[in-house]
Amino acid sequence: MRLITTCTAALLLPVLLAAQGGSKQQSPADLLHAIFSAELSKQNSAYRAASTKLRQSDAYKQAVAAKDRAKMTELRSTLERPDTKGLAQKAMDAAGQFEGDGAVKILSWAAINGRDTDIVKAVAAQLQGKHMKSAALVDLLENGRVLSRPLGAEGADAFLSQVIAESPHDVVKAWAFYWKSIAFSGRDASDDQLAKGAVLAAQAEKLAGNHWLGDKIRGPKFKAEKLQIGLVAPNIAGEDIDGVKFQLEDYRGKVVVLDFWGFW
């Protein structure tokens, strides 16, 4: 089933390209990106549903009751996991049909979602070879965490340095500075490393402008200055899960528990 669906995605490509015609709504690369995302989302849902069903099965409950970890692992191994690597490989193949930003978007999707060292390495090499000036690099750099393990500390740093040297886009460069700064912020970081990290973070914040990366960098300072016991909590204005607008201040007069959470 899975094979058929992903092949369909690849087969659809020429149709998508043709359908594009004069319309400027969504590029073929965006459409393909959406198809890959939808397929992955479908596989994730199927996996979660199967996992829930397994946990409710008698065999699994018995294994849990008996604390039989080997049996639990064995039962879980029968679940069909999302084929992230296979999808990423197909995305990489498909990326060859695009130029410029379109190729970068599809390659980035593969690196972010493939969860595979070789794919990340191959994507990084392609991007470093001919896409360093693309604005679409922001997709990958927003998820820059995926680079560090496959490329290694030095490889990741070289990638980010090349982005900073060659990209004409402030937001792209801001992300590169940000991930370089993160590399200096580990638990074991020395004072010297922390100071270097702070300099890089400041450069990132400056380049980020109104992009949300700026908020992310300012987060710890915001927390230290505004989120202390005894201070009025800053307002939050947003939308609920159904898209209805509301704000924290609507609840003045009530005791409020504010809970940052998720099911994941």
Next chain:
Amino acid sequence: MIPHERSLVEQMKDKPFALIGINSDKDKDYFHSKAKEMGVTWRSFWNGPRGTSGPISSKWGVRGWPTIYVLDHKGVIRFTGTRGEKMTAAVEQLLGEIE
């Protein structure tokens, strides 16, 4: 966590109290199916398609999940990180301060 919060909301339903989430699930469909399964009735801001990297948690510098703030009826932050029975006790104390 969710079972406790569900019972807290139920217990305080006639009081001037609200549990407000900042939900960081990327996938709204997944949220809806789980919310139904787990009996989540309270309102949440949605942190957007970036999930835990969404705009609200980025701005608030949230590093760990869950992160909890308990506010009194004037909107003042009074407790942080309170969970379970401590959360219930904090809410009861602050409800006692109204009037």
